[in-house]
Amino acid sequence: MRRWASTLAVIVLWQLVAALELLPPAVLPGPITLLRSAAAMVVDGSLPGALAISLARVLAGSAVGIVLGLLLGLVAGLWRVGEDLVDRPVQMLRTIPFTALTPLLILWFGLGEAPKIALIVIATVVPVYLNTFSGVRAVDPKLVEVATVYRLSARQRAVLVLLPGALAPVLVGLRYALGLAWIAVIVAETVNPSAGVGHLLTTARTYVRTDIMLICVAVYAALGLLTDTLVRLVETRLLRWRAPALPAATRRM
Amino acid sequence: MSLSRTTRQCEGGVQVRGLSKRYGQRLVLDGLDLDVELGQIVALLGRSGSGKSTLVRILAGLDRPDASHHLAVGSVAVAFQEPRLLPWMPVWRNVALALEGAGAPRTDHGPRTAAVAMLDEVGLADRADDWPLALSGGQAQRVALARALVREPDVLLLDEPFSGLDALTRISMHQLVRRLHARHRRTMFLVTHDIDEAIRLADQVLVLAEGRIAAAHLVRHPLHELRRDLLGELGVTEDETSRTRH
Numbered sequence: 001m002r003r004w005a006s007t008l009a010v011i012v013l014w015q016l017v018a019a020l021e022l023l024p025p026a027v028l029p030g031p032i033t034l035l036r037s038a039a040a041m042v043v044d045g046s047l048p049g050a051l052a053i054s055l056a057r058v059l060a061g062s063a064v065g066i067v068l069g070l071l072l073g074l075v076a077g078l079w080r081v082g083e084d085l086v087d088r089p090v091q092m093l094r095t096i097p098f099t100a101l102t103p104l105l106i107l108w109f110g111l112g113e114a115p116k117i118a119l120i121v122i123a124t125v126v127p128v129y130l131n132t133f134s135g136v137r138a139v140d141p142k143l144v145e146v147a148t149v150y151r152l153s154a155r156q157r158a159v160l161v162l163l164p165g166a167l168a169p170v171l172v173g174l175r176y177a178l179g180l181a182w183i184a185v186i187v188a189e190t191v192n193p194s195a196g197v198g199h200l201l202t203t204a205r206t207y208v209r210t211d212i213m214l215i216c217v218a219v220y221a222a223l224g225l226l227t228d229t230l231v232r233l234v235e236t237r238l239l240r241w242r243a244p245a246l247p248a249a250t251r252r253m
Numbered sequence: 254m255s256l257s258r259t260t261r262q263c264e265g266g267v268q269v270r271g272l273s274k275r276y277g278q279r280l281v282l283d284g285l286d287l288d289v290e291l292g293q294i295v296a297l298l299g300r301s302g303s304g305k306s307t308l309v310r311i312l313a314g315l316d317r318p319d320a321s322h323h324l325a326v327g328s329v330a331v332a333f334q335e336p337r338l339l340p341w342m343p344v345w346r347n348v349a350l351a352l353e354g355a356g357a358p359r360t361d362h363g364p365r366t367a368a369v370a371m372l373d374e375v376g377l378a379d380r381a382d383d384w385p386l387a388l389s390g391g392q393a394q395r396v397a398l399a400r401a402l403v404r405e406p407d408v409l410l411l412d413e414p415f416s417g418l419d420a421l422t423r424i425s426m427h428q429l430v431r432r433l434h435a436r437h438r439r440t441m442f443l444v445t446h447d448i449d450e451a452i453r454l455a456d457q458v459l460v461l462a463e464g465r466i467a468a469a470h471l472v473r474h475p476l477h478e479l480r481r482d483l484l485g486e487l488g489v490t491e492d493e494t495s496r497t498r499h
Contacts, residue, residue, distance in 0.1 A: 151357075152355075156354065167341070241340055241385075
């Protein structure tokens, strides 16, 4: 509770500023006004609708990007030839600020969903790739030797030793990727608005609806926090062997 | 020069002729000959850097020899200096890992039953479902022994597996190894720098120096004479001898 004290203080101060009209409402509406507007947007369906569209884009784009990043990372991590083929192009992609690609993607893919999804794919593939690649390479060679001594097949070696050994960095990559996915969707939806939270945001700017704009920002923040929490949950579940206070139970793998 | 790596050719022992291995400028193994008889425990003593671990790694198939006229080793399993358990698998799965790869023995009642039975032999059946990181160093090393034995290898290679353990744990590990050997009669090849460990466990003690087997002794009484001879062959001077005997 004590950790929230300063946040509460800021909100109270903010409401005070708004109530005393120290700033014009068009510049900074108070928290109570915002809550009222948000409630209205939920009731008329504009907020849930926009939210669903943005969420769907992030899910679609990051699903593709994450799977692609995992595969590329595995290929580069497991085989030298794979590294030669994959690493340089992805490293080059990494140096490009992906937001700079937005106009190009619109030119190539038109104004529909495709350029938005493509931008999210590009944003997410890089961190997942980098962490998978270095994660696989960083697996303790002494453990890999165990796989050699017991003559595990290439598939068994990948599934039983390398992938689980690389899991912690892969999950870090996943968290980065989802954070970037939200940035990508914001850029895509504000540069090229057609439905979604970004569309709501740009429309609100046209009509100087500062309250709606602030609500959109808050929604983005909440969604980012939500995905981050989800990955953290997955992380504690998958990496529970690292803090073995509890027995692995009678689970049969 | 014919490099042959044969399985079960020598009926469970080890036979090596003319094995050499060079790391950069240094010739670590220099035309080494080695015979380990079926069912025996043979200890290999050597100072650090003498090439003991290199020899084990070659026997385990983890390193390639530069030249070998003849290298015949049965199926092998290794217990390394560190337990090398996969921390993301429960204890029993680590043991069952040795039942997964090529050349693994068939199990009658599934891998879990076989793994737990072997864990029971090292006294850890009740830890089968724990994570490896929850084990002590000695327990983890016992699991590593169980993993090696469940493979039913012709030759069990032990690469200083007790050197990281405290003195009391080491003594109970020695007893465990003797018990396991009495029951399974596997050929064991123990690499160590601990003379007392070698004498306590082995039927035969070899000394590795200058890249070759410099001496071979059957363990016999009186042991203190054998101990003195071994110290001399390892190049430990009279001075060092008196210091180590406290």
